[in-house]
Amino acid sequence: MPHGPASYGNPMRIVVTAKYVPDISTERGFADGRVVRTAAEGTLNELDENAIEAALQLVEAGRASGAVGADEGEVVVVTMAGPDGDMALRKAFQLGVDRGVRVTGDELAGSDYFGTAAVLAAAVRRLGQEAPVDLVVTGMAALDGLGSVVPTLLGAELGLPTLNLAKKVELADGVLTVTREVDDTTEVLSAPLPAVLSVTDGANSPRLPGFKLIMAARTKQIEVWSPADLGLAADAAGTAGARTEVLVAAPRPPRAEPEIVTDKGEGGIALADYLIRNDLVRPAEETR
Amino acid sequence: MTHSNRTVLVLLDPATEVRPSALELLTLARDLGRVEAVTLEAPTVEVLAQLGGHGVETVHQAELSRDGECVTGDERHLPAVVAAALAAAVRLTDADVVLLPTSFAAKEAAALAARDLGAGLVIDAASVREADGRVVAGKRVFAGAWDTECAVTTDVAVVTVRANSVVARPAPAAVEPVVEGYAVELAPSPVTLVSREVKADTSGRPPLDQAAVVVAGGRGTEGDFGPVVELADALGAAVGASRDAAFEGWWDTYVGQTGVTVAPRLYIGAGISGAPHHRGGMQASQVIVAVNSDPEAPIFEICDFAVVGELAEVLPQAAAEIRRRRG
Numbered sequence: 001m002p003h004g005p006a007s008y009g010n011p012m013r014i015v016v017t018a019k020y021v022p023d024i025s026t027e028r029g030f031a032d033g034r035v036v037r038t039a040a041e042g043t044l045n046e047l048d049e050n051a052i053e054a055a056l057q058l059v060e061a062g063r064a065s066g067a068v069g070a071d072e073g074e075v076v077v078v079t080m081a082g083p084d085g086d087m088a089l090r091k092a093f094q095l096g097v098d099r100g101v102r103v104t105g106d107e108l109a110g111s112d113y114f115g116t117a118a119v120l121a122a123a124v125r126r127l128g129q130e131a132p133v134d135l136v137v138t139g140m141a142a143l144d145g146l147g148s149v150v151p152t153l154l155g156a157e158l159g160l161p162t163l164n165l166a167k168k169v170e171l172a173d174g175v176l177t178v179t180r181e182v183d184d185t186t187e188v189l190s191a192p193l194p195a196v197l198s199v200t201d202g203a204n205s206p207r208l209p210g211f212k213l214i215m216a217a218r219t220k221q222i223e224v225w226s227p228a229d230l231g232l233a234a235d236a237a238g239t240a241g242a243r244t245e246v247l248v249a250a251p252r253p254p255r256a257e258p259e260i261v262t263d264k265g266e267g268g269i270a271l272a273d274y275l276i277r278n279d280l281v282r283p284a285e286e287t288r
Numbered sequence: 289m290t291h292s293n294r295t296v297l298v299l300l301d302p303a304t305e306v307r308p309s310a311l312e313l314l315t316l317a318r319d320l321g322r323v324e325a326v327t328l329e330a331p332t333v334e335v336l337a338q339l340g341g342h343g344v345e346t347v348h349q350a351e352l353s354r355d356g357e358c359v360t361g362d363e364r365h366l367p368a369v370v371a372a373a374l375a376a377a378v379r380l381t382d383a384d385v386v387l388l389p390t391s392f393a394a395k396e397a398a399a400l401a402a403r404d405l406g407a408g409l410v411i412d413a414a415s416v417r418e419a420d421g422r423v424v425a426g427k428r429v430f431a432g433a434w435d436t437e438c439a440v441t442t443d444v445a446v447v448t449v450r451a452n453s454v455v456a457r458p459a460p461a462a463v464e465p466v467v468e469g470y471a472v473e474l475a476p477s478p479v480t481l482v483s484r485e486v487k488a489d490t491s492g493r494p495p496l497d498q499a500a501v502v503v504a505g506g507r508g509t510e511g512d513f514g515p516v517v518e519l520a521d522a523l524g525a526a527v528g529a530s531r532d533a534a535f536e537g538w539w540d541t542y543v544g545q546t547g548v549t550v551a552p553r554l555y556i557g558a559g560i561s562g563a564p565h566h567r568g569g570m571q572a573s574q575v576i577v578a579v580n581s582d583p584e585a586p587i588f589e590i591c592d593f594a595v596v597g598e599l600a601e602v603l604p605q606a607a608a609e610i611r612r613r614r615g
Contacts, residue, residue, distance in 0.1 A: 028430040028433065029430070030434060112408075113411075146429075147395070148392065148395055149409070149411060152367070152395075152396045152399045153399050156399075156403055160478075161479045164396060182391070182392040183393055184495070185487070186483075186487070187482075188483045188484075189479055189481055190482055191479045200546065201546045242441070243406075243408035243409065243442045244408045244409070245439045247424065247437045248435070248436060249436045251434050252432065255576075258591045258593060258594055259592070259593045260588065260593075261594070261595050261596070262583075262595075262596045263595050263596060263598070267597040267605070267606075268601065268602045268606035268609060269606070271577065271579070271595050272607075272609035273609075274577070275523075276610070276613060278575065280501070280553070281523060282501075
């Protein structure tokens with residue numbers, strides 16, 4: 001990717017990667033070892049809204065500083081999906097992103113983490129050929145797979161420094177500094193742009209779509225690219241390139257009907273009784 | 289124990305303690321083949337004894353350098369550094385499988401190591417076994433509603449395993465581990481570690497991500513986690529919150545899809561309605577108990593036992609009864 005001079009003072013060009021996922025409040029399932037994604041119940045991965053928000057804020061901060069023009073800077077959202085994935089891009093348009101790209105092709109189905117990262121990286125590189133990309137922003141995870149590793153692999157694929165799971169993001173003089181709280185550790189990390197950044201759901205509060213943007217999003221042009229457009233080899237992604245093979249995907253049996261007690265003064269005793277009866281209370285010497 | 293001639297590497301980072309999840313990894317690893325550990329620092333005497341008790345014959349201790357300079361200190365724990373150490377250890381030992389815990393940092397390290405090695409990657413496995421000469425990992429997905437299994441089709445498999453996947457058990461016979469250093473040359477890093485701080489846990493409670501019992505509080509606590517903590521302490525449990533409660537600042541760690549994913553033997557949710565985000569972080573728990581004043585709370589749809597009532601009354605009463613009956 002061409003390296004552009006990037007900091008406040010120059011308009012920022014940011015790519016956000018997004019995923020079209022089944023709505024987590026609906027029944028989700030598999031068919032032929034792959035996640036079922038249908039238009040009726042699919043949505044923009046909620047955590048990608050935090051990525052879009054972070055990108056918009058960075059572009060807007062540049063404009064607010066007065067150093068760049070009010071129409072300078074750009075946020076491009078890229079998704080790898082079938083035609084239903086346009087719903088995710090329309091949602092991104094509603095939030096105010098400038099461009100939406102869908103990378104699509106039957107041969108991409110069944111991509112593993114590495115294949116997904118390879119496709120997204122190829123799309124970022126192509127955008128970089130048009131004009132330098134300063135930053136790639138992703139959400140912390142997709143709410144269907146929850147792997148959280150594609151941002152890391154995307155950074156490695158692009159050969160860019162990667163700052164993951166940022167709760168706080170600062171940009172000064174072309175250097176990005178993030179604070180992340182992962183597991184039991186707080187880290188402050190920094191890297192020069194261009195870079196890959198993933199943000200958590202605690203990083204910001206995504207904006208609500210505005211009426212004008214909602215109207216405009218309906219008819220906004222979506223760019224559709226094929227793997228061939230991106231110069232991807234046939235086994236770069238999809239089932240052909242996957243390093244794992246799904247053997248079984250089966251729904252678990254529903255839980256038995258619960259035992260429900262309404263507290264009339266002895267609810268706590270009933271709870272203790274249930275735990276002891278089911279051997280869920282360890283002896284005193286084992287509890288700390 | 290199988291008679292497989294596989295070599296299985298287990299990441300132990302930090303090497304100053306053996307967490308419950310590490311013992312579980314060693315237990316799983318012994319069923320797959322010969323177990324060796326990888327560390328980024330010298331293991332303590334106590335750690336070595338524990339590793340020996342779990343059948344670890346060799347500990348590979350990475351000796352990190354960059355441009356001829358030794359790399360020490362906090363930077364050793366960065367995912368890119370851990371990944372380089374793991375990849376070098378696989379090449380050194382010709383290992384077939386690498387097992388790591390499912391922490392955010394370990395997932396990053398696993399991804400980078402797998403990429404470097406051209407290895408298949410499974411994140412958050414609930415089981416790992418061998419079938420027809422391949423490593424097969426089981427996962428519980430979609431908030432615990434589906435079980436999947438996938439086979440790794442490459443020579444090397446890198447797998448992160450969720451806590452409480454197996455009951456840790458020591459090896460039939462303890463061994464005396466040998467620590468062997470090996471050189472790892474690190475590439476220049478474009479990322480600078482400005483600061484790193486590990487939260488000291490002085491609560492005396494087990495860590496949330498590894499605990500066998502978890503008591504979690506939500507909006508219904510109205511900010512008072514006293515009753516939640518009291519029941520947790522009576523049970524020797526870890527304490528967590530819902531995302532809402534954590535974002536309110538009522539507790540610092542939360543259970544949920546983007547927080548800590550837990551699958552304990554017993555999960556008790558108090559004043560938690562059971563929004564999809566939360567359910568995604570706990571629905572794989574073995575036994576689920578809910579206490580909520582709202583009889584329509586969605587969490588009642590996925591629980592085994594529930595009390596409809598005020599948590600401020602129910603929890604302390606339950607804690608007192610447990611203390612009394614346990615004597």
